[in-house]
Amino acid sequence: xxxxxxxxxxxxxxxxxxxxxxxxxxxxxxxxxxxxxxxxxxxxxxxxxxxxxxxxxxxxxxxxxxxxxxxxxxxxxxxxxxxxxxxxxxxxxxxxxxxxxxxxxxxxxxxxxxxxxxxxxxxxxxxxxxxxxxxxxxxxxxxxxxxxxxxxxxxxxxxxxxxxxxxxxxxxxxxxxxxxxxxxxxxxxxxxxxxxxxxxxxxxxxxxxxxxxxxxxxxxxxxxxxxxxxxxxxxxxxxxxxxxxxxxxxxxxxxxxxxxxxxx
Amino acid sequence: xxxxxxxxxxxxxxxxxxxxxxxxxxxxxxxxxxxxxxxxxxxxxxxxxxxxxxxxxxxxxxxxxxxxxxxxxxxxxxxxxxxxxxxxxxxxxxxxxxxxxxxxxxxxxxxxxxxxxxxxxxxxxxxxxxxxxxxxxxxxxxxxxxxxxxxxxxxxxxxxxxxxxxxxxxxxxxxxxxxxxxxxxxxxxxxxxxxxxxxxxxxxxxxxxxxxxxxxxxxxxxxxxxxxxxxxxxxxxxxxxxxxxxxxxxxxxxxxxxxxxxxxxxxxxxxxxxxxxxxxxxxxxxxxxxxxxxxxxxxxxxxx
Numbered sequence: 001x002x003x004x005x006x007x008x009x010x011x012x013x014x015x016x017x018x019x020x021x022x023x024x025x026x027x028x029x030x031x032x033x034x035x036x037x038x039x040x041x042x043x044x045x046x047x048x049x050x051x052x053x054x055x056x057x058x059x060x061x062x063x064x065x066x067x068x069x070x071x072x073x074x075x076x077x078x079x080x081x082x083x084x085x086x087x088x089x090x091x092x093x094x095x096x097x098x099x100x101x102x103x104x105x106x107x108x109x110x111x112x113x114x115x116x117x118x119x120x121x122x123x124x125x126x127x128x129x130x131x132x133x134x135x136x137x138x139x140x141x142x143x144x145x146x147x148x149x150x151x152x153x154x155x156x157x158x159x160x161x162x163x164x165x166x167x168x169x170x171x172x173x174x175x176x177x178x179x180x181x182x183x184x185x186x187x188x189x190x191x192x193x194x195x196x197x198x199x200x201x202x203x204x205x206x207x208x209x210x211x212x213x214x215x216x217x218x219x220x221x222x223x224x225x226x227x228x229x230x231x232x233x234x235x236x237x238x239x240x241x242x243x244x245x246x247x248x249x250x251x252x253x254x255x256x257x258x259x260x261x262x263x264x
Numbered sequence: 265x266x267x268x269x270x271x272x273x274x275x276x277x278x279x280x281x282x283x284x285x286x287x288x289x290x291x292x293x294x295x296x297x298x299x300x301x302x303x304x305x306x307x308x309x310x311x312x313x314x315x316x317x318x319x320x321x322x323x324x325x326x327x328x329x330x331x332x333x334x335x336x337x338x339x340x341x342x343x344x345x346x347x348x349x350x351x352x353x354x355x356x357x358x359x360x361x362x363x364x365x366x367x368x369x370x371x372x373x374x375x376x377x378x379x380x381x382x383x384x385x386x387x388x389x390x391x392x393x394x395x396x397x398x399x400x401x402x403x404x405x406x407x408x409x410x411x412x413x414x415x416x417x418x419x420x421x422x423x424x425x426x427x428x429x430x431x432x433x434x435x436x437x438x439x440x441x442x443x444x445x446x447x448x449x450x451x452x453x454x455x456x457x458x459x460x461x462x463x464x465x466x467x468x469x470x471x472x473x474x475x476x477x478x479x480x481x482x483x484x485x486x487x488x489x490x491x492x493x494x495x496x497x498x499x500x501x502x503x504x505x506x507x508x509x510x511x512x513x514x515x516x517x518x519x520x521x522x523x524x525x526x527x528x529x530x531x532x533x534x535x536x537x538x539x540x541x542x543x544x545x546x547x548x549x550x551x552x553x554x555x556x557x558x559x560x561x562x563x564x565x566x567x568x
Contacts (some may be wrong), residue, residue, distance in 0.1 A: 012334065015365050022361055026353055099348035104343035105314055107365035107413075108334035263315050264275070 003128050016117020019104070019125070024125070028194045030201040034107050035129060039074055039136050046070055046197070047140070062199055064142070066230070071142035071225035072151070079155035080125045081164030084187055086122045088179045091170035115167065117230025119251065122163045123156045130155030134218060136175045137227065154169040154226060158219035161243040164250025172257040190216045218242045265290045265309065265448060266415065267332040269336055270320035273306045279526055282304040282472035283320065290416075293439075293449035295459045296468030297554060299564065303472040304452040305345065312419050312448060321509045325416070338366060341410035349400045351395040351494050355405055357498055363412040370513030376412060383438065384408035407438065417448045424458060436461055458556035468554075470562045480554055487560045488552040491530035495537070495544040496525045512536050517559060526556070 047067030054066040061069040094101040106116050128150030137143055143151070153255035170179075194216040200208055211217050218239040225239075273281040281303040288294045296304045296375070309315040310322060313336040314327035322329055324336045326520040350358050354503040356377055366384055381387045384404040386406040389397065397405065403423065410418060423439070424432040439462060453459050459466050461481045468476040468483070476483055493513070497505065505523050509516045512533050513525035530549030559565055 015367065018364055019361055021349065022357070023353070026357065065315045083516075090462065098351065099344070099346055100350055102344060103342075103348040103362070103409075104365060106312055106337060106344070107362070108367070109365055 012113040013116035013120065016104065016109060016114050016252045017121045018116060018117075021123035021124070022092055024121075035078075036132065036136075039078065039133055042074060043067060043071055043136075043140055050197075062231055067140060070197055070226075071137045071140050072223040073220045075130060075137060075155050076158055076194075076216065077191055077196055077225045078133060079106075079158040080162055080191070080216050081123065081218060082126050082129060082173060083159035084166055086125075087163045087166035088170050088182070089176060091118070091167050092173065092176055092179075095258075096174070101258075105262040111262040112255050114262070115171075115251070115258045118167060118253075119160060119163055123160050126159035127152045128154045143227050144235045145227065145228040147229050150226050151223060154219070154222050157240065157243050157247065158186040158216075158222075161215055161219070161250070162249040164247045164254060166250070168250050168254035168257045171254065190214055194220050194222055215243065215246055265325055266450075267323045268311070268320065269322075271307070271310060271317050272319035273310060273315070274318040280472055281310070284467075284469070284472075284485055285473045286467055286474065286477065288448065288450065290448055291443075292448050293451065293462055293464050295441050295463030296450070296452040296469055297454070297459045297466050297558070298452075298469035299454055301471075302469040304469055308421050308450070308452055312340055314342075314406055315491035316551070330428060332387060337409065338413060339416050341413065341418040343403075343406050343410045343418070344420040344421060345425065346408075347406040349402060349409070351392045351393070353394060354391050355394060355397070356390045358405060359409050359412055362409045364534065366413040368413070373412070376414075380411055382410040383411070385434070390453070399429075400427050400434065401426060403431070404438065404514075405433060411442075415447065417450065419450045419477060420525060421452050422454070423451060424453070424455065424468065426452070432458075456558070459554055466554075468558055468561060470558075470564075474567050475561045476557065483554065483557050484552045488556040489526035490552060491533075492529050492550050492552050493525040493533050493537070494531045494548040495525065497523070497544045498545045499543075508542070509537070512540075515560075519565065524559075525557070526552070 047065075047070060051066035054061065056237075079083065101114055105111060110176075111119075133150040133155070134143060134148060138152075164168075193211060194214050195202070195211060200211055201218070203211060221231075222236060222239040222243075223235050266286075268284060268286050270283045270285060271281060272279065272283055274417065284307065286294075287443075296307060298304050306315070310317050310329070311324070313324060316330055317328075327336055329336050351363070353361070353513060359377045359380055360373050363376065368376070378387075381390050384407060386408065387406060389401065394402065407418075407420070407423075414561060420439075425434055427435065436458070439449065439451075443462075449462070451458070451462055453462075461479060465479050466477070466483070467474045476487065478486065495505075495509075504520060506516055506518050509523060509525060513527045515526040517524040517526070525533055525537075526560045534547055534549060553566065
């Protein structure tokens with residue numbers, strides 16, 4: 001797996017990580033403002049607006065005000081969105097339209113190095129976003145346990161659970177025709193129905209197993225448990241295992257599709 | 265420095281390269297001439313240690329690319345057909361960032377980038393966004409980028425396709441300079457004049473096989489006559505011309521739009537044609553080129 005030539009074997013994927021980091025550093029302006037303002041607007045709108053109605057009708061949600069109840073799930077949906085938005089079009093562009101990954105494949109980097117560099121960079125960005133969001137969520141009083149410190153790591157895991165398989169998929173398709181369908185019929189329902197805005201108990205019993213099949217649900221459950229310090233440890237480890245398994249399967253698939261795309 | 269034996273590349277059931285043999289010596293500039301779809305690009309991808317041969321053996325710098333891909337690629341520069349530059353970034357950053365893939369220290373990179381910008385005549389555009397460059401400038405930047413690791417071997421896939429004549433000549437001039445500096449060049453092209461200009465030796469490829477090999481003049485001497493007379497006959501069906509013109513040439517080639525006479529002396533032949541009462545609309549006497557070699561060997565023209 002690793003080469004023994006001097007200077008060539010040492011973690012080539014880091015060079016790809018660095019490449020993505022510099023690229024981001026050159027083009028990030030604007031995205032930062034929106035990524036800080038968006039969660040504040042979102043919490044203000046949903047938490048205060050809808051929260052007002054909720055307080056009138058049901059009072060607290062699992063012991064939390066509605067605002068505090070939904071605040072952690074914002075971290076899950078944001079890291080999910082980061083994972084998918086960094087993976088479909090940007091990856092297809094890099095292997096098909098602008099072909100910068102092909103340029104990288106002509107250097108000592110192997111296709112898997114390019115994949116690892118890309119995914120580790122997206123995970124890094126997700127972690128940094130997670131730190132900022134954890135601070136914002138804490139400012140709204142929704143981080144109530146030391147487990148809250150794991151929120152940025154959970155965010156990175158959620159991002160990888162989406163970025164890895166989607167990168168693998170985008171590396172093998174020839175057009176973006178299917179991407180819009182994935183958005184409409186997978187991402188949007190996932191965002192709406194992953195118990196993001198209410199507890200899973202709000203669903204009738206027969207629907208709950210269906211919701212549990214949705215990857216994002218495990219992310220939402222995990223961030224909520226970490227922020228509030230609630231739930232059993234084995235249950236949380238099960239959520240981690242589900243997300244981790246999806247991420248690892250995505251990496252394994254990506255190694256195959258990247259190699260076929262770049263080195264065949 | 266490079267040796268290929270019975271090299272094959274298959275994509276599923278399709279055989280893009282069907283058992284080719286060639287050897288390239290250090291300092292040589294070697295060409296692959298052929299039409300689109302001849303297997304040139306597939307061969308280039310194997311020779312640049314990016315894609316693996318489906319069968320046969322390949323040795324680059326005495327190393328097997330199956331086992332030493334990263335090391336070999338560290339000593340090669342590749343100029344792909346499409347520039348694949350980072351369009352949103354500056355000219356300078358495109359080179360520097362690429363250099364990091366080769367693990368070059370930042371200080372070395374900064375110096376080298378200045379040199380390369382000078383070489384590519386892009387110093388004044390160092391801070392421009394790549395998107396704003398002309399086609400010729402982008403091509404030169406792609407070449408500069410490929411030189412960032414000081415490669416011993418530079419591989420160029422269709423380097424001047426889509427460039428205007430002035431941009432082509434500037435590019436050729438830069439490539440001569442690299443050649444003088446001892447860089448081994450591998451060039452694919454479907455332009456015969458480019459192959460004649462740049463290549464010490466070349467192979468002609470067609471449908472995944474090598475149909476001829478040699479120096480450009482040598483190939484022309486072997487497969488074509490010294491001169492060619494091109495005749496155009498208005499609207500007449502040219503098919504019957506084959507027999508009519510046969511007595512005046514070593515060989516007659518009838519193309520849809522013109523007839524080619526392969527002869528030792530073009531002016532003599534043309535006089536004889538006029539003397540026989542034939543009245544071509546236009547005539548041209550020229551030296552034989554690689555285009556004629558290709559036509560002879562494959563029965564097709566290079567550029568459709």
